[in-house]
Amino acid sequence: MQVQVTEIANLTKSRREVLNFIDGEYVKGSLGRTFENRSPVDGSLISLVYEAGREEVDRAVRAARTALDGAWGRLGIPERAALLHQVADEINRRFDDFVEAEVADTGKPASLTRHLDIPRGAANFKIFADVVKNVPTESFEMTAPDGARVINYAVRRPKGVIAVVCPWNLPLLLMTWKVGPALACGNAVVVKPSEETPTTAALLGEVMKTVGVPDGVYNVVHGFGPQSAGEFLTRHLGVNAITFTGETATGTAIMKAAADGVRAVSFELGGKNPAIVFADANFEAAIEGTARSAFANCGQVCLGTERVYVERPLFERFVQALKQRAESLTPGLPHDAATGLGPLISRGHREKVLSYYRKAVADGATVVTGGGIPEMPAALQNGAWVQPTIWTGLGDDSAVVREEIFGPCCHIRPFDGEDEVVRLANDTPYGLAASVWTQDISRAHRLAGALEVGICWINSWFLRDLRTPFGGARQSGIGREGGVHSLEFYSELRNVCVHL
Numbered sequence: 001m002q003v004q005v006t007e008i009a010n011l012t013k014s015r016r017e018v019l020n021f022i023d024g025e026y027v028k029g030s031l032g033r034t035f036e037n038r039s040p041v042d043g044s045l046i047s048l049v050y051e052a053g054r055e056e057v058d059r060a061v062r063a064a065r066t067a068l069d070g071a072w073g074r075l076g077i078p079e080r081a082a083l084l085h086q087v088a089d090e091i092n093r094r095f096d097d098f099v100e101a102e103v104a105d106t107g108k109p110a111s112l113t114r115h116l117d118i119p120r121g122a123a124n125f126k127i128f129a130d131v132v133k134n135v136p137t138e139s140f141e142m143t144a145p146d147g148a149r150v151i152n153y154a155v156r157r158p159k160g161v162i163a164v165v166c167p168w169n170l171p172l173l174l175m176t177w178k179v180g181p182a183l184a185c186g187n188a189v190v191v192k193p194s195e196e197t198p199t200t201a202a203l204l205g206e207v208m209k210t211v212g213v214p215d216g217v218y219n220v221v222h223g224f225g226p227q228s229a230g231e232f233l234t235r236h237l238g239v240n241a242i243t244f245t246g247e248t249a250t251g252t253a254i255m256k257a258a259a260d261g262v263r264a265v266s267f268e269l270g271g272k273n274p275a276i277v278f279a280d281a282n283f284e285a286a287i288e289g290t291a292r293s294a295f296a297n298c299g300q301v302c303l304g305t306e307r308v309y310v311e312r313p314l315f316e317r318f319v320q321a322l323k324q325r326a327e328s329l330t331p332g333l334p335h336d337a338a339t340g341l342g343p344l345i346s347r348g349h350r351e352k353v354l355s356y357y358r359k360a361v362a363d364g365a366t367v368v369t370g371g372g373i374p375e376m377p378a379a380l381q382n383g384a385w386v387q388p389t390i391w392t393g394l395g396d397d398s399a400v401v402r403e404e405i406f407g408p409c410c411h412i413r414p415f416d417g418e419d420e421v422v423r424l425a426n427d428t429p430y431g432l433a434a435s436v437w438t439q440d441i442s443r444a445h446r447l448a449g450a451l452e453v454g455i456c457w458i459n460s461w462f463l464r465d466l467r468t469p470f471g472g473a474r475q476s477g478i479g480r481e482g483g484v485h486s487l488e489f490y491s492e493l494r495n496v497c498v499h500l
Contacts (some may be wrong), residue, residue: 015029018198020050020056020222021064021205024215030055037198040107040343041333043382049145052221052229060219061238063159064188067216072188081129082185086211087495090418098200100207105197110334115242121172127466128486132184135484148500156491158186162426163233167246168345168354172390175201178243181486183217190219190232196345198222225250237261248475266489268471270404271432272306274425277318279311281437285459287455290324293435293461294428295388298342299408303433303462305467306405309414309421313412319392321367326388331374344384344407353386353407360400365391402428418443422450431473
């Protein structure tokens, strides 16, 4: 069943239904099944989401291939870039619509959504449109055995149909972080947003239609992972490459699916990121940065800090100061200016986080603050609220120290020397990010080289130049995104050899 764009606009505003977007049309689908999208703030029903089956996934992949073979594939780089600038402008024109959709799905403070999620979600289209217009390739001259001149040069061509599997913590931002460069390189995409946060991906279909992006270039299929849209999409042999952000276990399953047909993968996966604070650090900056990295977005940030190592002379003072910051965060409604902490994404995820809160106590942790569910007004008690939590006193082998929790929590441990803290920080199967707080520039550079991570911040956190490489080491991912590094995944370099 198909629904026109004008109809879905009304449905989106009322938040009663969210449909798949395939080949320029909103589609309920052949399964006739819906699943509930509930508010993490109060548990109320936001919308019913139509689940895509094999038929919808196949149609989306075929629509993407047709677009590549048609008008989209014939566009030059300047024309593609101009369209992507229009996409960004239309997102900004409908800024409030996207804010409301993102806030409804995630429950995060509207101030965070307005400052980060939607501006960056729009900017990703312009950034990569500009990168692809200016990135060079290579050219070489040589002499053939017959003495003739030979010129070799490289051209960049799209990889084809890209499956984009997205997380729920920064739904629009992390989705467009992949869709932006994929389209800039001339690919077509099939997006599978998280079942927890389907709305902005669907809403983006309206934007694509409005600015004239050809049908089939951008497609959205809703559903779950195993035996649903996620598995159907990643196993579809019409998909040329798969990009995914999420937990390591899901990435492993996708990688196995991608082995059939030898499809390329780009993964940004889990992490157990350390912050290292030396006694000479700017104390207020270290507290501010660590509080953000541990508690921002209710701790649901892949780059967030769950392990904090503090040089022993500063340890007690640091623990008390971070405790005060955590206790100053007021949970509340997204549009309340006083709200400093939103809910977790769902009550199911809250139970996972609380299981680690209980495990920490069982393992002998000292609960510095938090450790449970905050008292909320009656109208919000069905939400996924949890207290920001700090522990000390756990052993280095505790699951709470070693496993990703993805909640507003951290364990703080003292250390006595540089070699010791490097060993502790690297003692993890992950390798996504780290932050180092010190005013000793030589030490900062030493640690940046010694820590086995994809990104190391010095005296900062979440400060990103989008031209730089982004990704994880070890079980935190495969490949790099950002600037020209994204183009390496979303395009193929083809060599042309000319015998003159």
